[in-house]
Amino acid sequence: MxxxxxxxxxxxxxxxxxxxxxxxxxxxxxxxxxxxxxxxxxxxxxxxxxxxxxxxxxxxxxxxxxxxxxxxxxxxxVSPIFDRIRHCANRCAFCFVDQMPQGLRDTLYMKDDDYRLSFLTGNFITLTNLTEADWQRIETYRLSPMYVSVHTTDPELRQQILQNPRASQIREQLERLQRAGIEIHCQIVCMPGVNSGSVLEQTLTDLANMWPTVQSVAIVPVGLSQFRSGLTQIQPWTPSEAQGLVKQVTRRQKEFLQRFGTRLVWAADEFYLLAEEPIPAAETYEGYRQLENGIGLTAKFREEFFASMANFTGRCPLERIMVITSPLGAKALEPILTYLREELDIVVDLEVVINRFFGSTITVAGLLTGQDILAKLQGRSCAGLDAVLIPGAALNAQDRFLDDLSLSDLESQVECVIRPIGSGQELARMCQNG
CATH class of the missing domain: 2.30.42.10 (PDZ domain)
Known part of the structure; x- marks a missing residue:
């Protein structure tokens, strides 16, 4: 490089x-x-x-x-890194890269754990592979903020989860960043019965005690594909467990808002959708500090759409559309689809795609593959449809799905006009202009 x-x-x-x-x-x-x-x-x-x-x-x-x-x-x-990207030295029990089959985009198999990408692009790092020279460079250049995968502040448990002896140093490492004046955004990949419950409670307390160095804490559910042969047994989140976590986060948010003037901790949208709890209002996300982590995506999408449609008095040019999404995506879109049907008189065919590629336990729209969408559309007539809408999050910047199928290949095989929708504003523009 x-x-x-x-x-x-x-x-x-x-x-x-x-x-x-x-x-x-x-x-x-x-x-x-x-x-x-x-x-x-x-x-x-x-x-x-x-x-x-x-x-x-x-x-x-x-x-x-x-x-x-x-x-x-x-x-x-071409790349922000000119030498070699630092690779991950951990063997995390929940690592999604280890749960992926062959045949996906090459970049998906790279396990980066590079402090430079944390500063430059917001990639999360574990801090386990930092040398003293790395630390001195972070401190000298004051590389702030940094994005850290904490998972737990319990030294022994973190070592067990990451399967790396250096993982136990997390408290000392966070304190060193604090002394250097480095702001931190934290991530907790939460596994039921492992780093949830009372363990999570202590982790949140420890991180809150480091405010304002710790600027945000995102709690995301562990993702479990069907390709876990030989990997650590982990249970998926149940609706009742998700409901308990939402209540726990809501309680801590109220505490932190009173103490610090910020909610500090947020749960991923998946927890609310799985628990069938209302998505929090957009303003509660305080500027969406961890949007890329799935924190507030639903609220932002809805806010953008309804704000963009608020003053629309024209006639929507769309008559009939098909909306393709995942099980949780369908829940997230419910109020918008109701608006399309009742306020704009659009006939909406909702098609929920079960993730056959990664397994039915993967229910987010961004992990839908081209072949699963293709399987849903094959044999279906697109006659009379103005467009087929798919999640924009399922595509990369080159319009390729995770399984390397391109958007143009998909369109040619099903002979439909396919429109990736990546934001509420984008959907609103389509409703107004076609």
């Missing part, structure tokens, strides 16, 4: 220096570059010497530039 340039902003420092897509940035002021963090910090100087190799012939250029200290270089790199 290297600092390969993907794009150069016209008129930027990099553009004036002669950089082009495909060139490789080698050093700034004589300092070799490990990652985008180095680029950001080293390029903050007002006088720079940029060393880079030209993509077409490998010729080395060295260019001196002057700039304002806050002016960026104006380049985007």
């Amino acid at each position: 290297a600092a390969v340039i993907r794009t150069v902003e016209p008129g930027s420092i990099a553009h004036e220096a002669g950089m082009e897509p495909g060139d490789i940035l080698l050093s700034i002021n004589g300092q070799r570059l490990q990652d985008l963090i180095d680029v950001r910090y080293l390029s903050s100087d007002e006088e720079l010497v940029l060393e880079f190799s030209k993509g077409e012939n490998g010729e080395i250029w060295e260019v001196e530039v002057e700039k304002d200290w806050s002016e960026p270089l104006g380049v985007e790199f």
